[in-house]
Amino acid sequence: MxxxxxxxxxxxxxxxxxxxxxxxxxxxxxxxxxxxxxxxxxxxxxxxxxxxxxxxxxxxxxxxxHGYGYPPIVEAIKAQAERMLCCILPTEAEIALSEIIVERWPGIDQVRFTNSGTEAVMVAVKAARAITGRSKIAKTEGGYHGQFDLVEASFLPTPANWGPEDRPAAPPLGHGTPQSLLDEAVIVPFNAVDATLARLEEEKDALAAVIIDPIPARLGFAPASQAYLTALRRFCTENGIVLIFDEVFCGRAGYHGAQGRLGVLPDLTALGKIIGGGLPIGAVGGTKEAMAIFDNLAGPLKMSHSGTFTGNPMSMVAGIAAMRGLxxxxxxxxxxxxxxxxxxxxxxxxxxxxxxxxxxxxxxxxxxxxxxxxxxxxxxxxxxxxxxxxxxxxxxxxxxxxxxxxxxxxxxxxxxxxxxxxxxxxxxxxxxxxxxxxxxxxx
CATH class of the missing domain: 3.90.1150.10 (Aspartate Aminotransferase, domain 1)
Known part of the structure; x- marks a missing residue:
């Protein structure tokens, strides 16, 4: 006991x-x-x-x-470990896993890999700022988007610090978060269409992105309503704001992810967890227009993104085996x-x-x-x-x-x-x- x-x-x-x-x-x-x-x-x-x-x-x-000891994942990892654990050069497996993700998530045309879901969110936020030239990020009250202090604002707020219902405050999660950073966070009430649109309207000229987990674990998997997601999609399109879906967790909602299940498509999507077969992974995917910010072959580089283990072959082959089994x-x-x-x-x-x-x-x-x-x-x-x-x-x-x-x-x-x-x-x-x-x- x-x-x-x-x-x-x-x-x-x-x-x-x-x-x-x-x-x-x-x-x-x-x-x-x-x-x-x-x-x-x-x-x-x-x-x-x-x-x-x-x-x-x-x-x-x-x-x-797939639980523990799923044979296709184990076999893929063993074979890859014998070939090489990691390398500065990309591998074909990176392309193959990208193709699987693009085929399944309807809002994703292209992909870049990271090492965790937190990192995927950070890169998506950076991309949105580079695309728009703006700095503020809107998120829903209580939303969790990884260990990133900007989006930790209003994670686990209480009545003592959460502010008005129609205009939630942006309290920090931990000590030491600069107020200047919190000032970049715009908090909106989840599933409240009118109050959210009113708050976003106030900040639209400064907003780079709206990020939302459409089926948030921290709300007990209560999904965002169709009306709420549709309103966010329309507002972002009309005002040149990047809509980011955090599907790091809720990507397991179905074969086509949460966005395929709910029928609303974002500009950028953060992924992780199930796409790595149990190994560390994250990914940022999106439309060709949004992902063009990363393209260093089309002209001067607008935003840098790299990492020692980004796209590492062990995670890639494990992810391929995991996704093929789903x-x-x-x-x-x-x-x-x-x-x-x-x-x-x-x-x-x-x-x-x-x-x-x-x-x-x-x-x-x-x-x-x-x-x-x-x-x-x-x-x-x-x-x-x-x-x-x-x-x-x-x-x-x-x-x-x-x-x-x-x-x-x-x-x-x-x-x-x-x-x-x-x-x-x-x-x-x-x-x-x-x-x-x-x-x-x-x-």
Whole structure:
């Protein structure tokens, strides 16, 4: 049972404290009183250093869409490692992965690779500024776009600092963010068409880009409405502003990504996670017109973009193998399993009298401490309640002790390694965890 002070994970955690601040290098994976350390993965299961086996519903925050040990990825990595790990010269694999992305995302004509989703967003923002000659960036309240201080503005705001509902403030996430940088961020309310357009109208002459995650994980996968996305698309087109979709996470929404599913196309798209087959990767794609800013063969260079490991062959071959395994039929199966998971969880939540829901779409699920869907960040925050994180950590522990690994904020994402039997097993284990949680809540 977790926690166990005599476990090897607890000992490793203590050892890490001496050489890593907070005994971690990723804040979002930590939980008290120590973090479980992984030993190996197989299919949809991960085994920790103490021999405990968990059905993995985090999948490294979505990167492992095929789970662990997916043969085509393993074989591609082995073969590439024998040829070379990296090289200053490009490889044919870089072209092949680009072709796959261009074929699938309808708003992408050309691609450039980066090393992470955060880096993809940074490059997209730089490109928008170079294209427009303007500096300000608009984003939705509560939106997450990676570890980039400009777009961290208004990530996880609270009533103490989020400002008026129709004109949200731009509070920093961490200490030390310059006010001059925050002044470049324009925050708009998610899914509020009139208020958003009014705020954008005020700043249109200074705006380089509007960036949005159309199916944001931090809002429990509540999608942007068709009306909202259409309004953003129209406004950006009319005012020469670059519309950026952050599909680093929600690119798994379907065979043609979130934009294909929702039917609105951006100028630039930031990608990551699933396109790398579990290896570090990011990408910026877009229309030929927008991507021309990177073309150093057509005249004087307008914007520089490079990187030591950009387009590295290991990530390229892993990405090719991963994407080829994601056919329309596979996406349909992932979605059906996601719907079964959410339906089964909500039946059990109701049976134990929990005011909760399992929200989401496709293979993306979010456990929430309210029963009606939230439409924006403030609804999500207020309905979750002040004790949200503490309650979710308790539920996380109950799930962990039943052999289910989910994110500490209630996120669950599926993988192609999961069978219908694995969904049934997950629900059986979750039933025990939810019952224990409900009993504790009632005490």
């Amino acid at each position: 977790f926690p166990d002070s005599q476990s090897r994970s607890a000992a490793l955690f203590d050892r890490a404290r001496a050489v890593q601040p907070g005994a971690n290098t990723r804040h979002m994976i930590t939980f008290a009183p120590y973090v479980i350390y992984a030993e190996r993965g197989n299919g949809c299961r991960v085994t920790d250093v103490d021999g405990n086996v968990y059905i993995d519903w985090v999948n490294n925050f979505s990167t492992n869409i 056919t329309p039929e596979v996406f349909a199966r992932l979605e059906a399993q996601g719907e079964s998971l959410r339906r089964g969880l909500m039946e059990r939540m109701a049976a134990f009298g929990l005011d909760m829901r399992a929200n989401g779409l496709a293979s993306m699920t979010s456990l929430q401490f309210f029963s009606e869907p939230a439409d924006n960040y403030r609804e999500f925050h207020n309905r979750s309640g002040d004790a949200y994180l503490d309650r979710m950590r308790r539920l996380h522990r109950d799930m962990l002790n039943e052999g289910l690994l989910m994110a500490t904020r209630g996120l669950m994402v599926g993988s192609t390694a999961m069978t219908d039997a694995d969904i049934d097993e997950t629900l059986a284990r979750a039933e025990i965890a939810l019952q224990a949680f409900a009993q504790r809540e009632a005490a």
